[in-house]
């Protein structure tokens with residue numbers, strides 16, 4: 448069979464359900480039964496992408512993250528382990544929307560011609576999936592696309608999303624001076640465990656940490672990771688809960704980082720215990736939220752992505768200062784409009800670091816963070832990481848220390864570049880980072896929470912007939928369209944003290960999101976309701 452015939456035959460085995468698909472912030476994500484044909488077509492695109500980029504390995508991750516168990520999703524990972532280049536999202540959308548198998552082959556060939564891709568060049572795609580049962584079928588469709596296009600492929604089976612990102616980068620840097628680590632899941636654990644012990648410097652955290660894994664892939668993977676810390680060097684006690692991956696229906700159910708962040712309370716199971724340090728991962732282990740029920744004040748305290756971001760920025764900023772590199776390296780923090788105003792104020796006024804606001808979606812944050820030598824980026828929902836430039840890594844490793852304190856700071860910074868996932872937000876790596884910082888500062892969660900006080904806020908979802916009439920500007924903080932709508936929002940915001948509110952169309956759901964913050968909880972609620980009302984009226 449010719450290439451074309453193979454592509455068409457494979458597509459006939461994995462038919463597309465006709466409807467309009469769009470490669471969004473999370474790749475293609477929807478009910479799993481719509482995704483078989485989509486995944487086949489994503490396989491074709493991944494093969495093209497590998498051939499376009501000198502046969503480097505491309506990743507494909509099959510997951511729907513924090514969404515319900517019946518959903519699934521598929522997204523492409525670029526050679527350095529970052530998200531698919533934005534320009535190519537259009538090509539993904541075009542391929543997936545091809546009306547027939549023959550059109551699919553035509554679009555595939557047209558893309559190859561337009562992008563000057565040699566279809567005879569070698570190509571490599573590696574892939575993994577979360578614990579969703581539908582992952583099996585999708586992986587089969589993906590493998591068929593890779594076979595049809597004569598693409599070498601490796602199935603890494605069940606992984607967390609950040610593990611797949613790690614493996615893509617490790618594969619492409621293997622044997623080079625920039626080697627990212629051993630090309631295996633075990634290599635990932637070994638790298639993290641070694642860096643964790645190295646950054647802890649013999650410090651111990653006496654209190655237990657309960658980790659809720661949303662009954663997703665993070666549970667088994669975290670337990671596997673813990674086995675790689677040498678027995679005599681384990682600095683903390685972890686209690687893994689909600690790690691049932693055998694009953695798919697409980698995935699993300701009343702648990703996980705998204706539950707805690709949106710409901711602003713602890714998962715009901717296990718029964719919350721005052722004073723216990725807790726954190727939650729999401730279903731594919733790329734988001735992290737800390738929390739505890741303070742036994743002294745009897746208040747539930749949530750430490751979200753903004754908190755992790757400001758904690759990391761403060762710790763790393765101090766280390767860079769002690770390492771004598773403050774004038775040499777540019778440190779910055781990247782947030783979205785959903786970041787609590789109090790965190791932005793703390794970072795700019797107290798830590799004296801610049802903050803840049805980008806549109807929602809980690810690809811935007813990641814990109815801007817790459818412009819700093821130390822770029823800290825987190826979405827409020829707990830997805831983020833810290834990126835170090837080559838200059839920063841070299842400075843940490845090559846500066847000759849003039850004092851023991853400077854040496855200590857340089858060593859810790861160098862270890863952090865190995866501990867922190869450089870490809871994408873990683874809940875396990877972020878959790879280790881938080882533990883390291885708390886141990887170094889000798890802080891409990893109350894100390895951490897006391898750094899600033901969150902402004903009360905409220906996020907509401909508004910269903911409208913047509914969300915496409917809403918267009919934003921200024922990193923999604925203002926509406927440019929429909930004309931007149933923003934002026935009405937401004938009128939309402941003016942009536943409240945220390946208030947801020949904005950509306951934008953969700954990139955992952957068919958709805959508008961309205962965010963409001965104000966000096967008190969009731970005012971934040973009231974403002975959110977009023978702005979939601981405005982959005983409803985304009986969205987008809």
Ligand code: NG1
Nearest residue numbers: 472473807808826828953954955956
């Ligand atoms: P949308 O649906 O575009 O608001 C949501 C999250 C994002 C991001 C994406 C991808 C909020 C308010 N929005 O995007 O931060 O994580 O999903 O998963 O949390």
Ligand code: ZN
Nearest residue numbers: 512729731733
């Ligand atoms: Zn996720």
